Amino acid sequence: NSYQLWGGRFSEKPSEALQALNISLPYDSRLYADDLDASKAYAEALQRAGYLNTAEADKLVKSLELIRYDWIERTIKFLPTDEDVHTVNERLLVEITGELGQRLHTGRSRNDQVVTDMKLWLRRGIRETLGRLSRVIESAVKQAEVHLGVLIPGYTHMQRAQPVQFSHWLLSHAFALREDCLRLVELRDRANVLPLGSGALAGNPLGIDRLWLAERLGFSGVTANSMHAVGDRDFVVDFIYCCSLVSLHLSRFAEDLIIYSTKEFDFIRLHDSLSSGSSLMPQKRNPDSLELIRGISGVISSNLTGIMMTIKGTPSTYNKDLQFDKEYCFQSFDKLKQVLDVTQGVIQTMQVQRDTMEAALSPDMLATDWAYYLVKKGIPFRQAHHFIGRVVSLAEQRGVGITEVPLGELQKICPAFGSDIASVADYANNVQQYDVIGGTATASIEEQLRLLNNFVKDM
Ligand code: ARG
Numbered sequence: 001n002s003y004q005l006w007g008g009r010f011s012e013k014p015s016e017a018l019q020a021l022n023i024s025l026p027y028d029s030r031l032y033a034d035d036l037d038a039s040k041a042y043a044e045a046l047q048r049a050g051y052l053n054t055a056e057a058d059k060l061v062k063s064l065e066l067i068r069y070d071w072i073e074r075t076i077k078f079l080p081t082d083e084d085v086h087t088v089n090e091r092l093l094v095e096i097t098g099e100l101g102q103r104l105h106t107g108r109s110r111n112d113q114v115v116t117d118m119k120l121w122l123r124r125g126i127r128e129t130l131g132r133l134s135r136v137i138e139s140a141v142k143q144a145e146v147h148l149g150v151l152i153p154g155y156t157h158m159q160r161a162q163p164v165q166f167s168h169w170l171l172s173h174a175f176a177l178r179e180d181c182l183r184l185v186e187l188r189d190r191a192n193v194l195p196l197g198s199g200a201l202a203g204n205p206l207g208i209d210r211l212w213l214a215e216r217l218g219f220s221g222v223t224a225n226s227m228h229a230v231g232d233r234d235f236v237v238d239f240i241y242c243c244s245l246v247s248l249h250l251s252r253f254a255e256d257l258i259i260y261s262t263k264e265f266d267f268i269r270l271h272d273s274l275s276s277g278s279s280l281m282p283q284k285r286n287p288d289s290l291e292l293i294r295g296i297s298g299v300i301s302s303n304l305t306g307i308m309m310t311i312k313g314t315p316s317t318y319n320k321d322l323q324f325d326k327e328y329c330f331q332s333f334d335k336l337k338q339v340l341d342v343t344q345g346v347i348q349t350m351q352v353q354r355d356t357m358e359a360a361l362s363p364d365m366l367a368t369d370w371a372y373y374l375v376k377k378g379i380p381f382r383q384a385h386h387f388i389g390r391v392v393s394l395a396e397q398r399g400v401g402i403t404e405v406p407l408g409e410l411q412k413i414c415p416a417f418g419s420d421i422a423s424v425a426d427y428a429n430n431v432q433q434y435d436v437i438g439g440t441a442t443a444s445i446e447e448q449l450r451l452l453n454n455f456v457k458d459m
Pocket of ligand 1: 024028084109110289320322323324411
């Protein structure tokens with residue numbers, strides 16, 4: 001009852017050790033629907049080329065649908081000789097249709113078949129990933145809307161820099177994810193050319209209408225060179241790269257949140273359902289969810305190296321090394337899916353500690369705005385920067401904030417200081433000055449929210 005796609009020229013079966021290594025069914029079975037879809041279209045193409053009559057093509061298409069049903073119902077009895085998803089589907093087809101099923105593979109190779117299946121899967125994989133990404137962006141947008149007006153110290157080099165709005169910080173991460181979405185959309189469009197009809201490597205001599213096949217399967221065109229098409233996994237590399245970048249963005253976001261959720265900062269409180277305790281220290285509340293988000297970026301990025309190293313040494317066209325593309329690809333997809341869901345939960349449920357954030361602001365963070373104050377009085381910026389530096393140093397010597405240095409002392413450093421410097425002391429007011437496109441003023445953030453809301457709506 002065993003079914004092998006090859007074997008005519010062999011007198012010995014493959015060794016058990018090789019079979020164990022060769023079998024890809026455990027991870028390529030998730031291509032079953034793509035494989036059936038491509039086979040249905042190919043049966044029709046064979047009919048159009050005159051290799052099957054209408055009744056035969058119909059029978060094949062209907063039988064392939066029966067096989068889909070078996071996959072869905074999990075009623076397939078797998079055999080030890082089922083090498084990969086293509087073998088299983090063809091074996092089942094022959095079991096249903098006999099000799100007719102043996103005609104389906106006419107002019108087709110698993111080489112153009114598997115890369116076609118992968119491209120069909122990619123479209124679904126990208127669609128699902130985009131859906132999850134946009135839900136994460138949406139949850140960030142919601143929190144940013146609710147907390148508009150909340151201030152937080154902004155950091156560079158992890159040193160206190162300038163006051164910004166909490167929403168501005170949160171949306172900075174959402175915008176990175178928006179770029180990721182655009183990258184995936186670009187990949188989806190670029191990769192969407194059909195390899196089927198490339199045969200093993202030389203193309204198809206039977207008059208298969210590739211353009212018709214492409215349209216039938218929703219591709220925007222066909223690959224231009226059959227040898228390139230069967231050996232090309234660049235779209236898998238691209239996809240894993242996209243996943244890696246998303247995971248790096250989530251990792252950086254998680255790192256911010258890990259710092260912000262320490263007792264020392266206490267800007268953010270992570271929801272109980274996304275934290276865990278310590279088996280030893282009863283008081284502990286650990287941000288495991290965030291650490292897993294951060295850690296998984298290592299797993300996904302290593303898949304990028306993995307696929308690149310797999311391709312590196314392969315000569316032209318198809319080589320069995322390429323079979324490993326699926327493990328890298330699907331693992332990256334699966335892991336990313338998990339962390340995107342957890343990230344969404346983290347954002348939706350995190351508690352924003354407005355009071356601690358705003359209490360953490362300190363007058364030294366106004367130094368830049370003080371320099372701008374002098375600039376508005378006509379002082380060149382480089383000199384203003386220097387004068388304020390001296391004010392900061394004086395305040396530090398005295399152990400006070402710059403806002404507590406008496407006006408007389410300020411005027412000794414620079415005579416342009418006036419009593420109106422007292423107005424540059426309100427963080428909320430200062431933040432509102434940053435009203436350029438992309439700035440941290442409320443009007444600028446509202447524009448960012450509009451952009452992201454529209455983006456999510458159009459996805
Ligand atoms: N399972 C194989 C893969 O995923 C299918 C292609 C096999 N082709 C071949 N000529 N052995 O790469």
